[in-house]
Amino acid sequence: MSLLEQTIAIIRPASHETASAAATRLQQVLEGDDTALGRLRSLLLRYLAITGERHPQAPEKCTIIACADHGVAAEGVSAYPAETTVQMTRNYLISRGGAANAFADYCGAELLVVDMGIAADTSDIPDLIDARIASGTANMAQGPAMTREQARQAIETGIDIANQVIDEGFDCLLPGEMGIANTTASAAITAVCCGLAAPDVAGRGTNISDERLQKKTRIIEQALALNQPQPHDGLDILAKVGGFELGAIAGMILGAAARQRTVILDGANTAAAALIAQALAPDCVDYLLASHQGAEKSHVHSLKKLGLEPLMDLDLKLGEACGSSLAATMLDAVLTAWDVLDKLPQDPIETPFHQEYMRHAAPKITDKTFDFYLRTMQDLDRDAMELCQQRIDNLAKPIYSLGYLEQIAVELAGIIGDELPECGMDRALLVFTGRHTSPLQSQLTAAFATHAGAEVTLAHLRDGLPPTAAFDFGREHAELLSLSYPLLGLSLTEIDEDAPFGTAASELRAALLKEDGSLRYAADEFLQQTPETYQPAVSAIIGAIIAAAHNSSFILLDDEATEIIARYTELLCPAVRPYILHVQPAMLQTGITLPGGIIASLGLGITEAAMHMLNGMRTFAETKVAVASDGPGASIQKK
């Protein structure tokens, strides 16, 4: 038997015993609320099933970027010239300014780069793993991209790589790829595996123009019609419309599955590689975790076929393991939280929170107080924003390909008045709570906040005082915190101590939103319409948002309750809008319903990733990578 057949033969479904025991325990600690952790729950349970351990160590991560060229690039299906593949490979290993470098650094992964078939001399590139199959594939629009033997070789190379890194102690693989025109290949693979037509899967790749997209769609159609790949024959699909780097990634997936190790998928390209692996060994999907829903058109279909649910949508159009690096840190966080939860109540972790209590006073808040904040709200620093945007547009990646991460970076630049906000900015979490906070909530808040590097203040509200008192309490503490912490998560929890978690969100939704999710009331009416129990919390959050924005902190929202309050605050005071980051469901699609700062903490992680992009990546000029020749990048990017 060859390595491929041997590997396929030992792939078993992941063990579900550990996972189902953990599911039972989770249900018990979370008092039967299966939605509490949303998709973090299945992220955790899938990971436990893969490892077969109840409390696995935090995974050792290895990012592996497979690079290869594509004959179909000759058809003009990309916005960038084919030489970009080798130039980016140099960038990873010489300038070290690719997204892959920045995101591996962000999530603490080792970075390996493999030449699977770059159409250029790569002999001078240090540390490049040479596994070259040929100088690029043949043009699939004119015949098969490679021979069946080459397809097997690409996959077996991926299996070898997986075995090697697993032998070195890595247990979580983050594959990525670099290969101009490879979204044409991944779209074709997806069409075959999902039974779709070219227009359903052809996406904009490196941000190509409408005209080029039409051409790309026709080329995919032509490649499928000419080559007739067989949907149940993974090697045939790879040979006819694949790529060497996609074959290697399929192999890494098979190799990892055979050794019961995890692979976190990134965008449409890695998902297409996974479809090849799935066609060869259906059980390998148990070892896959999805990270994000990317913008490439085929991605939604491939994830569905793989039966995987993404954790986030950041409008990424890149690859290079960016989204999977983010998911890897979320996996770390949920593993920590699970350790903590499983040890309750005997063995709680320390929760060194600052505690603040509302005074019994009713301060005078008048329209004048309010006016003061609104009139003296700082403008964003437009120059810093413009310079930051220019730098991002010229980082060595397709234009706009890092989606919301780019927007976060620009907004932060405007808020702090510096075109290059740094990594590791000080951050805090302000959690409004009732008189008492349960050990469960405290432990969860601590686990996620610690992971995000945030200091926590628990601000205890008091009933029976006018809303102005709560407003002032929120204002005062956000103001104090925002003097030292440029990043501030705002959340609430256990306002009604007898109600289950998530009640604040559901009550505020019922009272303040219409059926379609839009706001039901005008800005000056909604507080009277808020259920009395929640009026202090709502007033405190409004005060906190206005004060934090006034002091130029970047505000990260938490659960749906804070989302609703913030949307009304934005209506009341539109000037706060640019200071607010809507985390879920705008970026995270985890459906977490637990309040208390979990979502805001994950938002801090996303913000940190944006800072790694900005500080870790280098520009086209700095790395000598070719700029766009089509699409919006063509007129903006400068060599």
Ligand SMILES: Cc1cc2ncn([C@H]3O[C@H](COP(=O)(O)O)[C@@H](O)[C@H]3O)c2cc1C
């Ligand atoms: C500078 C640069 C860095 C990249 N990093 C990933 N890609 C991504 O874009 C390419 C696929 O898009 P298409 O099919 O339109 O060519 C792949 O290389 C993919 O990894 C990049 C592309 C460029 C230009």
Ligand SMILES: O=C(O)c1cccnc1
């Ligand atoms: O989703 C991906 O993998 C992707 C999307 C655009 C460009 N390159 C890769």
